Amino acid sequence: MQGDELRFYRVGNVVDAKTPALIGTGFGLQVGLLLSGAILTETIFSWPGVGNWLIHGVQSRDYPVVQGGILLVASIVISVNLIVDLLYGVVNPRIRHA
Amino acid sequence: MIEAETISDVALGAAPERVQGPWREFWHAYAQSRGALLGLALTVTLVLLAIFAGVVAPHPPYEQYREFTLTPPVWQAGGSGDFILGTDPVGRDILSRLIYGTRLSLLIGLISVAISLSLGVVLGMIAGYVRGWVETTIMRLMDVMLSLPSLLLAIAVVAILGPGLINAMYAIAIVLLPHYVRLARAAVIAEAGREYVQSSRIAGAGALRLMFNTILPNCLAPLIVQATLGFSSAILDAAALGFLGLGAQPPTPEWGSMLADALEFIQRASWVVTFPGLAILVTVLAFNLMGDGLRDALDPKLKR
Numbered sequence: 001m002q003g004d005e006l007r008f009y010r011v012g013n014v015v016d017a018k019t020p021a022l023i024g025t026g027f028g029l030q031v032g033l034l035l036s037g038a039i040l041t042e043t044i045f046s047w048p049g050v051g052n053w054l055i056h057g058v059q060s061r062d063y064p065v066v067q068g069g070i071l072l073v074a075s076i077v078i079s080v081n082l083i084v085d086l087l088y089g090v091v092n093p094r095i096r097h098a
Numbered sequence: 099m100i101e102a103e104t105i106s107d108v109a110l111g112a113a114p115e116r117v118q119g120p121w122r123e124f125w126h127a128y129a130q131s132r133g134a135l136l137g138l139a140l141t142v143t144l145v146l147l148a149i150f151a152g153v154v155a156p157h158p159p160y161e162q163y164r165e166f167t168l169t170p171p172v173w174q175a176g177g178s179g180d181f182i183l184g185t186d187p188v189g190r191d192i193l194s195r196l197i198y199g200t201r202l203s204l205l206i207g208l209i210s211v212a213i214s215l216s217l218g219v220v221l222g223m224i225a226g227y228v229r230g231w232v233e234t235t236i237m238r239l240m241d242v243m244l245s246l247p248s249l250l251l252a253i254a255v256v257a258i259l260g261p262g263l264i265n266a267m268y269a270i271a272i273v274l275l276p277h278y279v280r281l282a283r284a285a286v287i288a289e290a291g292r293e294y295v296q297s298s299r300i301a302g303a304g305a306l307r308l309m310f311n312t313i314l315p316n317c318l319a320p321l322i323v324q325a326t327l328g329f330s331s332a333i334l335d336a337a338a339l340g341f342l343g344l345g346a347q348p349p350t351p352e353w354g355s356m357l358a359d360a361l362e363f364i365q366r367a368s369w370v371v372t373f374p375g376l377a378i379l380v381t382v383l384a385f386n387l388m389g390d391g392l393r394d395a396l397d398p399k400l401k402r
Contacts, residue, residue: 036249036338043342044361054250055342058257066257074246081245 031080035073127395134391140384148201155194156182159351163189168367184369186360192370195351196377202352203381206267206336207329213271215325218278223309225279226286237283240276248273248331249338256344263352266345270332281324285317319396326392330385337378353378 039051046052050069057065089096128134147154157163163181167189170177177184183193225233243251255269289295290313298312339345340354348355353374360370 032247032250036247039249039253040338040341054253055344058253058261058344063257066254070246070250070254073250077247078245 032077035076124395128391131391131394133387134394137384137387137389137391140380141388144200144204144381144384147197148204151197151201155191155197156180157191157194159190159195159198160349161190163191165189168363168370170367171369174369183373184367186356186370187363187367192356192373195356196353196373198351199353199356199374199377200381202263202346202350203333203336203378206263206270207332207385210267210270210274210332210336211325211328213268214274214328215278215321217271218275219282219314219321221275222279222282223286223314226283227290227305227309227313233283236279240279243272243276248335252335252339253342253344256339261344261347263346263350266336266339269339270335273335274328274332277324277328278321281320282317285320286313289313289316323389323393323396326385326389330382330389333385334378334382 035051038049039055041047042049042052043055050072054066054069054073056062057069128138163185166178166181166185168187169181169185169189171184172179172182174184181191181193183191183196185191186195221236225236246254251273252266252269255272256265259265259268286309295308295312299308303312336345336352337354337357340352341358343355343358346352346355348359356374357371360367360374364371
């Protein structure tokens, strides 16, 4: 980029232009991956989290635990995606006023 | 007679430069990318290893050499040339187990992708062609499945069916299903209004013929790409399930369960954990590179 072009780009402009994409891919899609990763991490380090609890539930055929854990994680994923969809409107006026 | 000969001569003379079969054209586009070629080469190697595992592997996968438990790989102090990648806690050769594991992992990928691709295409075609409440039912069901993280859905299915290699395949097939359904439905909706479909319908083609003979061949490209990428996520999920003890069960030389078996030795004998992990990494990378190359080669929007 030459000097003349450079003055049109400020940090704020770039952040404004990229925030919707950052929110969308950063939180909305990754939260599911994050939670599946947590299952593996909790198993490796035997951390007492939802993932570890769920795996023990499956291994000991404790179906209420499995149902509850899956419902919990699914609710988290859905609510995060709902919040992300609402945030799209907050950061992007074109969606808000459509 | 003479005229016919000259015409065919002219046609033959002009042919080699211009006429390119679809395969040649595809190969030309595919070979543009080094990564795609690397992915293809790795995949072919892995497939050959899987097919000829019995010939290539230096030891049987279940044989326990009790005098050689936890032998380091050949390049480390104390390593033995008999066990190139070392042995595991009960003295089984890691290289042989990895080679047999290739067979299992590729089989899991193949079967689960085949199940979910065929089922997904049928469901997606019906949803996109029939529309109305049928479409709503199918697509909302797929949305429910997409709301769960892939590994969690697989765990849920395994919890219902019971742990095991075959059930893990079904679980992964179910996890991969929504992607194919959505792709097939979108492609059908895009194609259904085109002229060639209408002309085929006017010519008297029935619904099944329209769906599978007329529309399906024209929306294969995204499905092929998704199937290749699905292969890698199937292998990854199978390894994760095996690691959690819900997929292949311990004596089986499956990469994920090999990782889980050796986890406690990670500080003392890192090779027991490193090589299965590397095998998963290389395989998933190979299929991802190949899938990306296929997408670049098959997507008309990206064509130069």
